[in-house]
Amino acid sequence: QLRKLLLEIIHRIPCNDHLKKYVPQILSLMFRLLKIENEENVLVCIRIILELHKQYRPQMNEEIADFMKFVKGIYGNLPSHLPRIFEPRSQKKVKDLSDINVEVWLQDIFTVTTVLTDKKNAENQSVQYNIIPMGVQSLKVLAELPIIVVLMYQMYKQQVQNDMVEFIPLIMNTITLQPSAQH
Structure with missing residues (x-):
């Protein structure tokens, strides 16, 4: 933030x-x-x-050339990501956020994804986190x-x-x- x-x-x-x-x-x-x-x-x-x-x-400058390569790489990799992008995703439930290997999980998400934990807030609802995908x-x-x-x-x-x-x-x-x- x-x-x-x-x-x-x-x-x-x-x-x-x-x-x-x-x-x-x-x-x-x-x-x-x-x-x-x-x-x-x-x-x-x-x-x-x-x-x-x-x-x-x-x-x-060189950074602009690198940026163009970076963009081509993103679009070039898109076909291999396509099956995972469109597979149905439900909210992930975990005991605690520390149960998730976030680094690994970030490799597989393409939109904001909700994680529910067993922890409860003041209203006795599951505490939820929104995992933001890598750019x-x-x-x-x-x-x-x-x-x-x-x-x-x-x-x-x-x-x-x-x-x-x-x-x-x-x-x-x-x-x-x-x-x-x-x-």
């Missing part, structure tokens, strides 16, 4: 000359966080990246990525042209994906 609040603060900082000298550092951090943060934080990072690129038009596996993030890819293409057309040649077939393949008949 604290990191999300800090990201929201960064997002709300007015784009002016005082911020300009910090843009490379902020963008570097945002590109790193895309790979390791949860869905909610990654969505804020994407908004920050978009806003800073629109306002300051930073020079093409790299989030369907919400997946939906936002094309916006930033288009911006990168508009700003760095020559430098990302080869990436776009590889990206377009991945998007076309994604559009044709369907869950199996059993899902």
Whole structure:
């Protein structure tokens, strides 16, 4: 929660000359966080990246090339995740949240998932937790990525042209994906 609040603060900082000298550092951090943060934080990072690129038009750098590879990887891996994305999921019940290996479980969730524990709250209801998926596996993030890819293409057309040649077939393949008949 604290990191999300800090990201929201960064997002709300007015784009002016005082911020300009910090843009490379902020963008570097945002590109790193895309790979390791949860869905909610990654969505804020994407908004920050978009806003800073629109306002300051930073020079093409290695992080942008890495970002394009990162996006291609997400879309390239999507067909292998498809069966797990659409399999029915019920609420998970556990004695205690510590009974779950969260690291392993995060590899298998693509949307916010509810976990009920045997612990009871003041109203004698099971205490529940919402597990937020990693940004790299989030369907919400997946939906936002094309916006930033288009911006990168508009700003760095020559430098990302080869990436776009590889990206377009991945998007076309994604559009044709369907869950199996059993899902």
